[in-house]
Amino acid sequence: LTVHPMEGFDSTADGSPSELTLRRAKRFADGGAGLIWLEATSVTEDGRTNTGQMWIHEGNADEFAKMAEMMHERSGGVPLILQLTHSGRFSKPDNTPRPVISYHNPLMNEKFNIDPDYPVVTDEYLDALPEKFGRAAELAKKAGFDGVDVKCCHKYLFSELLSAYSREGRYGGSFENRTRVFVDSMKAAAVHCSDDFILASRFGPYECLPYPWGFAADHEDYLKIDWDEPDRLYNIMYDCGVRLVDMTLGSPYINPHVNRPYDGGGYEPPEEQMTGVARLMGAAAHMKESVPGIVMIGTGYSYLRQFAANAAAGAVSSGMTDAAGFGRMAFAFPDF
Numbered sequence: 001l002t003v004h005p006m007e008g009f010d011s012t013a014d015g016s017p018s019e020l021t022l023r024r025a026k027r028f029a030d031g032g033a034g035l036i037w038l039e040a041t042s043v044t045e046d047g048r049t050n051t052g053q054m055w056i057h058e059g060n061a062d063e064f065a066k067m068a069e070m071m072h073e074r075s076g077g078v079p080l081i082l083q084l085t086h087s088g089r090f091s092k093p094d095n096t097p098r099p100v101i102s103y104h105n106p107l108m109n110e111k112f113n114i115d116p117d118y119p120v121v122t123d124e125y126l127d128a129l130p131e132k133f134g135r136a137a138e139l140a141k142k143a144g145f146d147g148v149d150v151k152c153c154h155k156y157l158f159s160e161l162l163s164a165y166s167r168e169g170r171y172g173g174s175f176e177n178r179t180r181v182f183v184d185s186m187k188a189a190a191v192h193c194s195d196d197f198i199l200a201s202r203f204g205p206y207e208c209l210p211y212p213w214g215f216a217a218d219h220e221d222y223l224k225i226d227w228d229e230p231d232r233l234y235n236i237m238y239d240c241g242v243r244l245v246d247m248t249l250g251s252p253y254i255n256p257h258v259n260r261p262y263d264g265g266g267y268e269p270p271e272e273q274m275t276g277v278a279r280l281m282g283a284a285a286h287m288k289e290s291v292p293g294i295v296m297i298g299t300g301y302s303y304l305r306q307f308a309a310n311a312a313a314g315a316v317s318s319g320m321t322d323a324a325g326f327g328r329m330a331f332a333f334p335d336f
Contacts, residue, residue, distance in 0.1 A: 001312070001336070002035040002297050003028050004246060004327035005083040005149070005202060007053060015042065015055025016063035025067055027334040029074040034323065035297075036071065036078055037202070037246055040085045040151065043129075043136040047086035047100065047157070048093045056082070056136050056143075065143035072144065079146040081200050081244070084136050084189070086129065088157030089114070090253065100125075102160045103167040105213050111254060121157075123169045126181045134188030141197045147244065148197075150186050153204030154259070155251040158182040162215040162233075163207070179233055183240060190241035200244035201237060205230035205283065208250045208258045225283065231290050238291050246297040246325055247284050260328065261303040277303055281311070285320035297325040 010020040017025065028036050041054040048055055056064055064082070071080055089099040089108060099114060100121045109116065137148045152158040161181060164172040171177050186199065193199045207214035210222040218224035237245070250258025257269040261276035269276070280300030288296045298321030301308040312324030329336045 001033050002246070002323050002325045003031070003033045003037060003330040004297075004299065004325045005037040005039050005081075006327050006331055007039045007049070009050055009052035011052050011054040013051055014060055015045075015048070015053070015057065016060040017054065017067045021054070022067060022070065025071050026074060028330065029071040029078065031330070031334040031336065033330070034078065035081065036075070037081045037149065037200075037297075037325070038083060038145075040083045040087075041136075042086065043084050043132040044086060046093045046098065047088070047091055049087045049090050050092045050095050053087075056084075056139050058139070061139045061143050064140070064145075068144040080144075081147045081149050081198075082140045082143075082145045083149040083151050083202060084133055084140070085151040086157040088155070088160050090156065100157060102157065103164045103172065105160070105163070107209060107213050108155065108160075108254065120167070123171055126161075126171050129181055130184040130188040133185040134191060137189035137192045137199075141192050146197060147193075147200050148189055149200045149202050149246070150182070150189055150242075151202045152182050153202050153248050153251075155207065155253060158185070159204055159207075159215070159251075162229075163209075163213060165212040175229055175232065179236070183236060186237065186240040186242060193241055198243050199241045200246070201242050202246045202248060203234075203237070204248045204250070204259075205234065205287065206249050208255055227286065227290075230287075234287060234291050234294070238294055242294060244295045244297070245287070246299070247280075247287060248299055249280060249283060259299075261300065263303075273303055276300065277311075281315055281320060284315070288319065288321055295323070296321045297323045299325050299327070302326060302328045 012018050042048040089101045140148045206216040206225045211217045211219045216230045218226045261273040284298035301312050315321045
C-alpha cells in the first residue's frame with residue numbers, strides 16, 4: 001500500500017515545508033504505508049499553482065532535507081519519492097492566474113476563461129526546463145529522498161504538451177515533438193539516479209477527452225483508449241531510466257470522475273462509477289504487461305470503500321499491478 005502525491009498547499013512563501021506540511025508528512029510516515037509519494041513540488045517559481053505549493057531550490061533544500069530525515073526516521077526507512085512539476089496552465093505563482101499554456105485547447109480555455117489570443121509558451125522557455133528538472137532532482141537527492149517523479153499527468157504542462165497536435169515548432173505536431181520536453185527532462189533527472197535514488201513518474205497515459213484535445217483518445221470514440229502512443233512513450237520512459245510509475249487517468253480539473261470515481265462531487269458522473277474503477281485497474285494492468293520492468297502503482301480503489309483492500313490485494317496477487325496507491329483514503333485516514 002502506498003500514499004499518492006496530493007497537495008496540501010500549505011508551504012511557506014519560499015516553497016519550503018511549513019509546520020502544517022510537516023504535520024501531514026509525520027502522519028503519513030507514522031501510518032505504515034510501504035512507500036510515500038510526496039506532493040507536487042515546483043521546479044520554478046512561475047510554475048507554482050499558488051503561493052502555498054512547495055518549490056525546491058538552492059535556498060531551501062536544507063528544509064526539504066529535514067522533512068526527509070524526519071519521515072525516514074519515523075517510518076523506519078520507507079522510500080520517499082518527491083514529485084517535481086510545472087503547473088502549466090494552472091500556474092498561479094502569486095495566487096493570480098498566470099497560465100503557461102502549450103496550445104489553445106477550447107475545452108480547457110472555456111473552462112478556465114483563457115482568451116484565444118493569450119500567448120502560448122515559447123520554444124525557448126521549454127528549452128530551459130530540462131535543466132531545471134535536472135537541478136531539482138540533484139537537490140532532492142542531496143536532501144535524502146529516495147527518488148524523484150518527473151510528473152506528466154492531469155493536463156499540467158508536460159501532460160498538456162502530449163496533445164499539442166496543433167502546436168508549431170519543436171514541441172508540437174509529431175509524437176517526437178510533443179514528448180520532447182518530458183523526455184529531455186527525464187534524461188536530465190536520470191543523470192543523478194543511482195542504485196539508491198530512482199527515477200519515477202506520475203504518468204497519465206489517457207485523458208478521456210476528444211481528439212485532438214486529449215492524448216491517446218480513439219479518434220472515433222474518445223471513451224476508448226488508443227494505446228499506440230502511450231505504449232511508445234512508456235517504453236521510452238523505461239529507456240530513460242524510469243523504474244517506478246504511479247499511474248492515473250483523466251484530469252481532476254475537467255473530468256474528475258475519471259481519475260477519482262465518486263458519488264458526490266461537482267457534477268453528476270456521466271458513467272456508472274464501476275466503469276471508472278474498471279478503466280483505472282485495466283489501464284494499470286495494460287501498462288504492467290506493456291513494460292514489465294517498471295514497477296507499477298495502481299489507483300482507483302477508494303470508491304470501493306470497505307472492499308478497496310480486497311480489490312487491491314487481488315490486483316497485486318494476479319500481477320495486474322505491483323502496489324496499490326491511495327489518495328483520498330490516506331488524506332482522510334493516514335493510518336489506513
